[in-house]
Amino acid sequence: MSLPLHARTRPGTPVPEHEVLDGLPPVREVSADEVAARIARGPRLVVLDDDPTGTQTVAGVPVLTSWTVDDLRWALRQDSSAFFVLTNTRSLSPEDAAVRNREVVRALHEASAAEGTGYVLASRSDSTLRGHFPLETDVLAQELARLGAGPVDGVVLVPAYIEAGRLTVDSRHWMRTSGGLLPVGESEFARDATFGYRSSSLPEWVEEKTAGRVAADEVLRITLDDLRGGGSAHVAALLLSLHRGRTAVVDAVCDDDLRVLALALAEAEQQGSRLLYRVGPSFVRARAGQTARAPLTPAQLRPLRGDAPHGLIAVGSHVSLTTRQLDRLRERGSIAEYELDVTLLLDTERREAHIAEVAAAAAGALESADAVIRTSRTLVTGVDADDSLAISRRVSAALVEVVRRVNASRRPAFVVAKGGITSSDTATHGLGIRRAWARGTLLPGIVSLWEPVDGPAAGIPYIVFAGNVGGDEALADALDLLRSA
Structure with missing residues (x-):
């Protein structure tokens, strides 16, 4: 008998894709139109996104950065x-x-009652498994029960992100690299200072993150055999077997797999099952009945541009991919680059002067070049996870304040925010966005463009660019498209 792939793989060494993907059951094709018809007039999918990058697979979808009852x-x-x-x-x-x-x-429960519209909740998080799990789904389940919505029968975990190469096969989660597929538990993301983990097998990851509260063998595994062989009726029956908040993990290699799941979820929920979703970006597109769309064109971008001749790029992400993308952007030229020194930002006496200096220089540069504001590339971490988060927030606040001052002085043609925390804070605090529409992407399935509805950023396209997506040329390619508009 041959050993399983993960037993034959040296830690940190990618596996050729064919070793993971060859021999899978044939794809069961399901159209987005079929899903859209099935969910029509059903409950609204409300995605609570733990950073802004979950919008990068959809188009024509509202986005809120505020959750007052009126906004909802x-x-x-x-x-x-x-x-x-x-x-x-x-x-x-x-x-x-x-x-x-x-x-x-x-607030959502109150808004839903006022509008007479039902909802289902998706807790959208990172396709490389970073984030507050199981805390967020636990809290959502508790709050729904407190509000009288009934107990949650199951939590459905679907971290796949197809375009970025985050795939789940036989309940094992992989990420695509230049050398092949790497188990996510062996990636740099698994070493995250705040949300680190060891397991690539999703049932084992659930056991790890719940500190043993949920044993791996108690997790329901919905595999490609179920999705492609059994189809939506079979998967719906599996989902209906979930009770008392049991966790299910779901395979996905392509959008059709997720659309089979979407049909099954609609059927199970129609039969009375109450489910919470903990998902990556691709699930949202499938469950919303949307198909993958081509990136926005220069003609579509042109009417959205702001006043200045050039745009602003704020870079907070520290992952190695972002650093390589910055290197490629420099090679193509036509940028003015300004560094926010983290050591100065953590120095109370020098912080304000440093922020003011960088903001003034970047605003002035917009007449002649796209301005890049980046944090220094050396990652500064704290003594523990909470301390590391506090440092990240303090650095992010400084970057956001620079963006706010630049926009107040000279409205850019566009604003690009690189990194999850960076793009969230820039949207809410740097640009004052409350309501927006996700209009599409600059690259296939990644790099979302928002059109703000109101506030200081109205009339300026806002581009959400995760730190961990795209190839080395992706940032430069996105800027080339924006410049061509």
Whole structure:
């Protein structure tokens, strides 16, 4: 008998894709139109996004960075099967993340009753498994029960992100690299200072993250055999077997797999099952009945541009991919680059002067070049996870303040924010965005463009660019497209 792939793989060494993907069951094709018809007039999908990057697989979807009852009622009234609420909880402490989730659900429950519109909740998080799990789904389940919505029967975990190469096969989660597929537990993301982990097998990851509260063998595994062989009716029956908040993990290699799941979820929920979703970006597109769309064109971008000849790029992400993308952007030229020195930002006496100097220089540069504001590339961490988060928030606040001052002085043609926490804080605090529409992407399935509805950023396209997506040329390619508009 041959050993399983993970037993034959040296830690940190990618596996050729064919070793993972060859021999899988044939794809069961399901159209987005079939899903859209199935969910029509059903409950609205409300996506609580722990950073803004979950919008990068959809188009024509409302986005909220505020969760007042009025904001939520506005979103519920829009002609869209789904909308996003940007909670930014990945940047918060566990205690603050719990409070924020409760606030959103309470306001949503009131807005839903006022509008007469039902909803289902998706807790959208990182496709490389970073974030507050199981805390967020635990809190959502508790709050729904407190509000009288009934107990949650199951938590459905679907971290796949197809375009970025985050795939789940036989309940094992992989990420695509230049050398092949790497188990996510062996990636740099698994070594995250705040959300680190060891397991690539999703049932084992659930056991690890719940500190043994949920044993791996208690997790329901919905595999490609179930999705492609059994189809939606079979998967719906599996979902209906979930009770008392049991966790299910779901395979996915392509959008059709997720659309089979979407049909099954709709059927199970129609039969009375109450489910919470903990998902990556691709699930949202499938569950909303959307298909993958081509990137926006220069003609579509042109009417969205702001006043200045050039745009602003704020870079907070520290992952190695972002650093390589910055290197490629420099090679193509036509940028003015300004560094926010983290050591100065953590120095109370020198912080303000440093922020003011960088903001003034970047605003002046917009007449002649795209201005890049980046944090220094050396990652500064704290003594523990909470301390590391606090440092990240302090650095992010400085970057955001620079963006706010630049926009107040000279409105850019566009704003690009690189990194999850960076893009969330820039949207809410740097540009004052409350309501927006996700209009599409600059690259296939990644790099979302928002059109702000109101506030200081109205009339300026805002580009959400995660730190961990795209190839080395992706940032430069996105800028070339924006410049061509």
